[in-house]
Amino acid sequence: MNFWTITQELLQGFGITCLLFIMTLILAIPLGLLFSFCSMSKLSIIKVPTRIFIWVIRGIPLMLFIFVIYYLPSLLADGNAAFNIFNTIDLKITIASGSSELLWQGRFLAVLIAFVINYACYFSEIFRGGIESVSQGQYEAGYVLGMTKSQVFFKIVLKQVIKRIVPALSNEIITLVKDTALANAIAIPEIIKCAKDMASSQALIWPLFYTAVFYLLFVGLLTVVLNQVEKKLSYFKA
């Protein structure tokens, strides 16, 4: 195998890495916003369970949580760990069609669920911090001008929250890029898994180190984009 075929092979794995990253980001942000509202609710019947849930999810390793999502439904269904309902699901993702194994698609769903819930919990705490840091005076200024609660949130508070949370969120987003490697715990052929497979089948170790280039380029690109966002919001102080 030459450099070029190995690069192609790794690119396929990287496609899955990117897919997991993007899908998690798209789904975890709104879910995190929902969690943050629930954790700030005045009703303790909503607030307390949400905070306990966030404590549990943030308290257990993501890898463990992936196993829980993957195995628990089948264990509960018929107590048989050998059979797994996720393995019967075909999402028809064509990103790695060359891959001989199609069974990873259902497992991808399991990993995605675990990632989305896990990251929604982390995001929700960032959102909560951001929302609570906006001074009460901003809300009151909106209310005395006859604005509704949702107008105050969307027209006044939200942009100030975004400005404040971008640095913390950037950190979490960059961590997410690298956490996608945990998907190989249940044999999702993301980039690290591809490289590891090569190490065992071709007796090549350097592709494993080569994966770092993909991560570095991706994180570099994200850093540029996130800095741009920060710069765009620097025209005001809040």
Add this chain to the structure above:
Amino acid sequence: MSLLDVRNITKSFGKTEVLKGISFSLEKGNVLSIIGSSGSGKTTLLRCLNFLEMPDSGIIRVCDKVLFDDADKATLTDEQIRQNRLHFGLVFQNFNLFPQYNVLENVCLAPKLQAKALPNYKTDAKQILADIEEKARHLIDEVGLSAKCNAYPCELSGGQQQRVAIARALALNPEILFFDEPTSALDPELTGEILRVIKGLATKNMTMVIVTHEMQFARDVSDQVIFMDDGHIVEQGTPAQVFDNTQNERTKAFLARFNEG
């Protein structure tokens, strides 16, 4: 008939009684100053009148329309509270401008959101928005900041920010404008420019309620002065009555300390 009529407002936070039955009324075009030491309940009174706090009991009327009556407090909806607030404008001690909007946008934001509820908004949106903007520019000009329309709050001095806040409050045509210690966050030089703006409004017969520690200003601008102490109104009258012919011992002691300084 008075424009604002407040009857027996009380408010407690936990076991602390902050307002112990406040009653007063205000005629259209008059200026009322509320003075008193910190913690006497002045700010809480303003916040109750603007529904930022819900009074425990009492009645608030504007032009004979009951905005608040403790008898049917439980049925007061968010929408009614919002409508009630539109009778009033409030200028805060620390301005509370919206930092992400420039001066013009700060003044226009609320009127533009209000306009969306107009029946003819869909057809005449362009004209309506243009009118709002023109009016906003006029108000900004009146507070002397027409050169700063595109500046953001962080680029303005405290005095300029407070003048924008006044223009912003006026943009919704409130029947009564409330000021909560509008100059307390400003140095003496900047205080002057705010007081001039408020005096300007007084000459245009704007009905105003001003909580202030500027005694000389209160004396000059007010038609009526209230001295509050420990949740009560202990003295009330024209500036001449309150400042020159003080009856209450507590008021005398308070004013004496000011005259020393």
